[in-house]
Amino acid sequence: MIEEKEAIDHFANYEVEIIKEDVGTCSIHHCNLWQVQREVNSMAGSSKSGEKRTYQPRFCPQCQNEYKDRKLVELGASPEYGTDVTKPQEVDYFEKIKLQKGVDLRKDVVVKYDYADELSVNNAESFVKWISDNIGQSVKVKVIRPDKYAEQRRNRFMSEEEKQKFLKLKYDIETADILILNSLADFVDKELEDINAMLLSVKETGTIVILTIPESDYRLEQLPIRLRKRINKAQIMNISSKGIQR
Numbered sequence: 001m002i003e004e005k006e007a008i009d010h011f012a013n014y015e016v017e018i019i020k021e022d023v024g025t026c027s028i029h030h031c032n033l034w035q036v037q038r039e040v041n042s043m044a045g046s047s048k049s050g051e052k053r054t055y056q057p058r059f060c061p062q063c064q065n066e067y068k069d070r071k072l073v074e075l076g077a078s079p080e081y082g083t084d085v086t087k088p089q090e091v092d093y094f095e096k097i098k099l100q101k102g103v104d105l106r107k108d109v110v111v112k113y114d115y116a117d118e119l120s121v122n123n124a125e126s127f128v129k130w131i132s133d134n135i136g137q138s139v140k141v142k143v144i145r146p147d148k149y150a151e152q153r154r155n156r157f158m159s160e161e162e163k164q165k166f167l168k169l170k171y172d173i174e175t176a177d178i179l180i181l182n183s184l185a186d187f188v189d190k191e192l193e194d195i196n197a198m199l200l201s202v203k204e205t206g207t208i209v210i211l212t213i214p215e216s217d218y219r220l221e222q223l224p225i226r227l228r229k230r231i232n233k234a235q236i237m238n239i240s241s242k243g244i245q246r
Contacts, residue, residue, distance in 0.1 A: 017036060017037045017038065018034055018035075018036055019035050019036065019037050019056065020034065020035040021034055021035075022034075023035045023058050024058055026060040026062065026063060026095075028060070028062075028063060028091070028092060028095075031060065031062060033058045033059060033060055033099075034058070034059050034060075034061070035056055035057070035058050035059065036056065036057065036058075036059045037054060037055070037056050038054075038055055039052045039053070039054060039055070057099065057100070058099050062083065065081035065082065065083050066081075066083040066085065068080070068081050069081045069082075069083045069085045070085050073085050091134075093134040093135050093137070093138070094106060094135065096134075097130075097131075097135075101237065103235055103237050104235065105131065105135060105178060105207055105209070106207060107207060107234070107235060108207055108208045108209070108210075108230060108231060108233070108234035108235070109207070109208075109209045109210070109234055109235045109236075109237055110209075110210050110212060110220070110231065110234045110235070110236050110237070111124060111127065111209060111210065111211045111212070111237045111239060112212055112213075112214075112217075112236060112237065112238050112239065113211065113212075113213060113238075113239040113240070114213055114214060114240065115185075115213050115215075117240055120239050120240050123239045124183075124211055124239050127237075127239065128143060128180055128182055128209075128211070131178065131180065131209070132180075135178060139177035139178060140172075140175060140176050140177045140178070141176065141177065141178045141180065142172050142173055142176035142178070142179050142180070143180045143182055144173065144179060144180065144181050144182065144198070145182060145186060146181060146183075146184075146186050146187040146191065146195045146198075147186045147187045147188075147191070149169065149194070149195070149198060150187055150191040150194050150195065152165060152166045152169055153166060153194055170201070173198060173201055173202065174201050174202070174203060175203065176202065176203075176206055177205075177206055177207065178206065178207045178209060179199075179202050179206060179207070179208050179209070180209040180211070181195075181199065181208070181209070181210045181211065182211045183210075183211035183212060183213065183216065184210055184211065184212040184213075184216040184217075184219050184220070185212065185213050185215060185216035192219070192222060196222075196223060196224050196227065199223070199227055200224060200226070200227055208230070208231070208234075210231065210234075
């Protein structure tokens with residue numbers, strides 16, 4: 001009962017409506033997460049730009065209070081929300097992206113975006129950078145441009161230096177915990193066999209994240225059978241400024 005009261009007191013700091021209790025466990029504080037409801041503005045540039053819509057995220061009040069206290073300290077003020085800001089801040093980025101985007105990066109993901117949608121392209125690139133900068137702090141993340149990979153593979157016999165560069169790239173791919181192929185559209189058909197072989201070299205325990213646009217979706221069906229079965233079970237993440245799923 002004490003823990004429940006403490007959680008409710010935490011929520012008093014926020015203008016949110018609690019709609020469901022115990023929807024998971026905070027990986028940092030190990031307390032129950034709550035699902036809340038609040039209104040947010042639709043993304044700028046979308047067809048409903050500026051309109052209010054309902055957002056129902058899962059919520060850890062202690063994480064939010066710690067964030068607010070750290071901001072106060074940065075501004076030269078004293079913490080007001082009862083958290084210990086002297087401790088190093090812990091962040092589970094796997095859990096953070098799962099809560100925010102509904103994507104578990106411990107499992108394979110197909111990211112669908114669209115070159116014709118500028119905001120979609122920017123968001124896709126930002127997503128890749130976010131994984132590299134944040135998830136990459138705790139596990140090995142390798143981002144591959146398939147056209148650059150194919151070029152390095154072709155050049156591997158040009159000199160000893162090129163050979164060593166390719167061997168290092170090959171090793172990085174084979175040992176990556178998360179391999180990001182950015183994107184399925186960025187190579188020519190004659191390089192397909194090399195790209196498929198590269199994807200097959202990813203370790204079984206690794207995560208594959210494949211970015212694709214409508215014009216390259218057909219290549220998902222050209223993957224080797226073993227890889228195609230794996231990717232058919234992958235999570236689908238649609239990135240569109242208009243909320244369109246394809």
